[in-house]
Amino acid sequence: MAKVLVVTSGKGGVGKTTSTAALGAALAQSGQSVVVVDFDVGLRNLDLVMGAERRVVFDLINVVQGVAKLPQALIRDKRLENLWLLPASQTRDKDALTDEGVGRVIAELRSRFDWILCDSPAGIERGATLAMRYADEAVIVTNPEVSSVRDSDRIIGMLDSKTVRAERGERVEKHVLITRYDPARAARGEMLNIDDILEILATPLLGIIPESQDVLKASNVGTPVTLNNAESAPARAYIDASRRLMGEEVAMVVPAERKGFMNRLLGRRAA
Amino acid sequence: MSLNLLRLFSGRNASAPVARERLQILLAHERGLLGQSDLLATLREEILAVVSKHVALDPDKVMVKLERGKTVSTLEVDIEVPNNFDKKAPAERRMAG
Numbered sequence: 238m239a240k241v242l243v244v245t246s247g248k249g250g251v252g253k254t255t256s257t258a259a260l261g262a263a264l265a266q267s268g269q270s271v272v273v274v275d276f277d278v279g280l281r282n283l284d285l286v287m288g289a290e291r292r293v294v295f296d297l298i299n300v301v302q303g304v305a306k307l308p309q310a311l312i313r314d315k316r317l318e319n320l321w322l323l324p325a326s327q328t329r330d331k332d333a334l335t336d337e338g339v340g341r342v343i344a345e346l347r348s349r350f351d352w353i354l355c356d357s358p359a360g361i362e363r364g365a366t367l368a369m370r371y372a373d374e375a376v377i378v379t380n381p382e383v384s385s386v387r388d389s390d391r392i393i394g395m396l397d398s399k400t401v402r403a404e405r406g407e408r409v410e411k412h413v414l415i416t417r418y419d420p421a422r423a424a425r426g427e428m429l430n431i432d433d434i435l436e437i438l439a440t441p442l443l444g445i446i447p448e449s450q451d452v453l454k455a456s457n458v459g460t461p462v463t464l465n466n467a468e469s470a471p472a473r474a475y476i477d478a479s480r481r482l483m484g485e486e487v488a489m490v491v492p493a494e495r496k497g498f499m500n501r502l503l504g505r506r507a508a
Numbered sequence: 509m510s511l512n513l514l515r516l517f518s519g520r521n522a523s524a525p526v527a528r529e530r531l532q533i534l535l536a537h538e539r540g541l542l543g544q545s546d547l548l549a550t551l552r553e554e555i556l557a558v559v560s561k562h563v564a565l566d567p568d569k570v571m572v573k574l575e576r577g578k579t580v581s582t583l584e585v586d587i588e589v590p591n592n593f594d595k596k597a598p599a600e601r602r603m604a605g
Contacts, residue, residue, distance in 0.1 A: 285530070285534065288530075290530070290534050290576075291533065291534070291574075291575055291576035291577070291581075292573065292574055292575055292576070293574070294572050294573065294574045295572070306567060306568055308568065308571070309570070309571060309572060327538060453523075454523040456527075457523035457524060457526055457527035457530075458523050458526045458527070458530075459526075459530060
């Protein structure tokens, strides 16, 4: 049965779009049919991170308003044939999205895909509430940093009250995904502890993604990190997280500090 | 050309030049498009209107694909026409003609 999963955070810049692309690609790599949907109307970026920016013809708003049919707006990934993108509009504003219209599109996507990953815009306004509205599950992307944790808490409150599931008295299954985790700073006690974050948010952990150059490289070339370098530390963490989403038990790996030879020689910490 | 040279001199296959080129192409298109009417939607509608004069079209069977390039872009309109279309909807054809 199809699952609608919103990738959200409240705070901007924590890694929602990167995580949507990486988790979507990882699920597709394991054989699931996946669509990633950009809800950031007016400031779309998922197309760029997926490397499909030159191929956008129609978008979510065109489909919601009936200008285009869903199959005409879906863009198939060039590397994985079971991975698709539904881009956001760049020229319209978020008021063009209606609750009812989004509901129709999501229902149609449910009949075509195993996974529908909704990349939420930052903030707590219309775009963000519509991205989570029809979700069965939520990934709350959180950086180990006070303002991010606070905003995540706010979003968790909204997931528990403003979604269709919540209104029906059902639960949205929530997972915390910690991104930009810096093992060196964690070792020095400069970063919020993972156990503390989970205790504060009272939400189970989906994975810990280390801060890494590989993430930047992947977005530079427009390839989800799990496809660009599947052996890199962030890719492995995303692949593990995707397996947990599929219900597998996967041991949690806390990224450890790894020093290169030169850094070791010079006594520098790994970036 | 310049991109390849850059890559050559930067040694390892750096990703930043790729990012730069992707952004340049994308932004050139977006700056041109923003504020204007949607050229693609217009093109699609007018092309479809012309074809509809002769064939009863199923909107589900029309695919529009686009590839934006640095100097040229391609717009690919793929229309599936049933083989027996000329036996169908003669009234519309006559009206349109």
